[in-house]
Amino acid sequence: MTLALIYILIPASILLAVFSLYSINQGVVLQGRSAFDENEATTKSPLFKLIAPYISVLRTFATPFLLEEVGGKRKTRSTNLISISLDAFSKRAYRWIISADYPLNLTVPDFFGMILFAFLAAVGFGIFLYLQVGAWWILPLPMLWVIYPILWLREKCVKRQNEVKRTLPYALDLICLAVEAGLDFNAALPRIMPKLGTNAMAVEFGRMMREIRMGRPRREALRDVGFRMNVPDLTTVVSSIVQADELGTSLGPILRIQADMIRTRRFQRAEKLAMEAPVKMLFPLLVFIFPTVFMMIFGPIGIKYFLQQPETSNMMR
Numbered sequence: 001m002t003l004a005l006i007y008i009l010i011p012a013s014i015l016l017a018v019f020s021l022y023s024i025n026q027g028v029v030l031q032g033r034s035a036f037d038e039n040e041a042t043t044k045s046p047l048f049k050l051i052a053p054y055i056s057v058l059r060t061f062a063t064p065f066l067l068e069e070v071g072g073k074r075k076t077r078s079t080n081l082i083s084i085s086l087d088a089f090s091k092r093a094y095r096w097i098i099s100a101d102y103p104l105n106l107t108v109p110d111f112f113g114m115i116l117f118a119f120l121a122a123v124g125f126g127i128f129l130y131l132q133v134g135a136w137w138i139l140p141l142p143m144l145w146v147i148y149p150i151l152w153l154r155e156k157c158v159k160r161q162n163e164v165k166r167t168l169p170y171a172l173d174l175i176c177l178a179v180e181a182g183l184d185f186n187a188a189l190p191r192i193m194p195k196l197g198t199n200a201m202a203v204e205f206g207r208m209m210r211e212i213r214m215g216r217p218r219r220e221a222l223r224d225v226g227f228r229m230n231v232p233d234l235t236t237v238v239s240s241i242v243q244a245d246e247l248g249t250s251l252g253p254i255l256r257i258q259a260d261m262i263r264t265r266r267f268q269r270a271e272k273l274a275m276e277a278p279v280k281m282l283f284p285l286l287v288f289i290f291p292t293v294f295m296m297i298f299g300p301i302g303i304k305y306f307l308q309q310p311e312t313s314n315m316m317r
Contacts, residue, residue, distance in 0.1 A: 048104055051117060058120075059113035066090050066108060093153070098228045100156035101203065114149040122146060160200045164231050165266065167201040172237065172259035180252040185241070186212060204229060219245060233262045 066086075093111050097103075122145040130136065174195055178188035189205050196202035204225050211221045219242050226238040237258050244254050 055110060055113040055117050057113075058116040059109040062112035062116060063109045066112070095230055096153050096157040099230050100153060100160055101200070103153070103156050106153070111149065111153065115146060118145045118149055119143075161229060161231050163200040164204070164229050164234060167196060167199050168231075168233055168237070169259045169263045169266065171196055171201050171205075172255050172262070176252055176255040176259065179250075179255065185251060186218065200229075233265065237262070 090108055090112075094108050097106050097108065097111065100106075122143050125145075126140075126143070171192065174192040175185070175188050178191050179185060183191065186209070189209055193202050193205055193209075196205070208221045208225050211224070212218055222238045222242055226235040237255075240254050240258055241251065244251055
């Protein structure tokens with residue numbers, strides 16, 4: 001009876017503490033920009049809609065430790081090793097967020113709030129398993145939950161970057177055809193965007209066109225596209241277009257050369273992955289497939305041998 005009461009009181013106390021923190025910090029959260037407002041993305045994600053209040057509270061504890069340039073309040077840099085590591089990870093998370101096009105309207109403090117929520121949930125679940133099973137080695141297992149927000153954001157970033165890598169040669173070919181037909185670069189982009197569909201490259205081009213229409217120089221808008229996506233091929237194309245704009249040369253031949261070079265690099269990456277496939281298949285072959293094949297081939301022989309061995313011993317007697 002006492003053990004069951006402990007199982008009930010521990011989760012209840014944790015929930016009560018979280019709700020009390022939420023009620024205390026509710027005014028602070030409403031003043032800042034929360035990543036988990038009521039929008040289409042959070043409505044389609046019931047899990048994030050459920051944990052949004054807790055992450056909104058936890059982000060207030062993570063914000064003072066972040067630099068102001070990544071959405072925090074700490075303006076001075078510290079020489080402490082932990083602070084340096086935190087700053088480097090914050091900048092990396094910021095690059096992942098902007099490359100993934102702000103999934104769920106995510107910001108760096110919100111991302112750290114997600115990590116803190118996963119840590120607290122992992123600690124609570126680990127204590128529950130320890131009380132249930134009584135084995136100390138179970139405690140580190142739920143800590144793997146902390147890695148999930150990082151893997152989720154990294155997957156979003158890599159997926160969008162791969163989409164840009166696949167679409168970029170085709171987009172450059174369309175821009176080249178439009179420019180060689182006599183259109184300006186700014187006039188060519190709206191013509192080719194319906195051909196690109198709704199992929200990441202079309203979204204970035206649309207954002208760049210809106211910035212240009214608002215009065216931003218085309219060079220800065222192009223550089224921002226390369227910075228947001230963080231794709232080497234796109235960065236090279238942006239540098240070539242900016243250089244051609246500064247020198248006053250024609251964009252058509254430059255875009256065609258860049259499209260051919262990117263297409264060649266894509267084929268080289270595909271060949272590299274094809275050559276790495278046998279090496280990556282070696283471990284599954286040795287661990288999973290070869291033992292199964294040996295069991296299927298030598299299993300009946302071994303069973304027949306062990307079944308015939310008692311009969312041979314009886315005949316010798």
